[in-house]
Amino acid sequence: MVLFGCDFSSAPTARKPIVIAVGELAGADRVRLTSLQRFATLQAWGEWLCATPSWTGGFDFPFSLPRELVEHLRWPLQWKPLMAHYASLSRAEIRETFAAFCAARPVGGKFAHRATDGPAGSSPSMKWVNPPVAYMLHAGVPRLLAADARIPGLHAGSGADRIALEAYPGLLARELIGRRSYKSDDLQKQTSERHAARADLLAALEAGTTRLGLRLSITKPQRAELLADARGDDIDAVLCLLQAAWGLQRADSPGPGHGLPESVDPLEGWIVSA
Incomplete structure (x- = not known):
């Protein structure tokens, strides 16, 4: 069983790849980071998911849309038909449809939310900018289905060898360092203050000072690599890894x-550990 966290991009490149943090449970309260893998294309990432025979992964992208939005648009009210319909749309059609929905709503309530957004503090999954999570859903979920992943609470799949959990690194990061910013894609904003925030975040993860009850185990070179990544993609993948590990420990809990x-x-799903 491969355990990993995934920092996702709906348009990966060699400079901004999808990052996979692979790890393993080492006892009841420790997660050991074993490697960081990077994928410059959606195809390469999807092929890796299909080629890896057994895994549990935490993925940093939404797995569904708000029920309120789906009902308003009269889209399918079962998850798999909804995803098939959504995948059939172009990004332009998604943007136009969601923009029209927002335009008809009052200031302060433009977006519809899933129930999990409140406790997770996550962006609404219909946002198409800052961050473009609607496009991440559009790019990511079809490839989970192509890998025949089981998505607890949403999709049974045909086997139990690949488990996809929706993760959100911001949930765990805020628990440890509050609202301090620890990353930026903008070179001008890759400051010493953000580097210090990454250092504090990593120290807290290694100390296990989270409600997940898990400590991160990393080597000195891994720590240096995580600190050096000013974009924060590597740390985000590690945060998702810890959330996936927490979920794996509770695989047989009641309900999904x-x-x-x-x-x-x-229809909406849930973010693991929220």
Whole structure:
């Protein structure tokens, strides 16, 4: 069983790849980082998912849309048909449809939210800018389905060898360092203050001072690599790895398992550990 966290991009490149933090449970309270892997294309990432026979992964992109939005648009109310319909749309069609929905709503309530957004502090999955999570959903979920992943609470799949959990690194990062910014894609904003925030975040992860009850185990070179990544993609993948490990420990919990609420909406899904 491969355990990993995935920092995702809907348009990866060699300079801004999809990052996979591979790790393993080492005892009841420790997660050891074993490697960081990078994929410059969606195809290469999807092929890796299909070629890896058994895994549990935490993925930093939304797995579904808000029920309120889906009902308003009269799209399918079952998750798999909804995803098939969504995948059939172009990004331009998604943007136009969601922009029209927002334009008809009052200031302060433009976006519809999933139930998990509140406790997770996550962006609404219909946002198409800053961050473009609607496009990440559009690019990511079809490849999870192509890998025949089981998505607890949403999709049974045909086997139990690949488990996809929706993760959100910001949830864990805020618990440890509050609202301090620890990353930026903008070179001018890759400051010493953000470097210090990454150092504090890593120190807290290694000390295990989170409600997940897990400590991160990394080598000195790995620590240096994580600190040096001013974009924060590597640390985000590690944060998702820890959330995936927490879910794996609770694979047999009641309801959909993996620590997800028993009452999770089967259309919207849930962010692991939220």
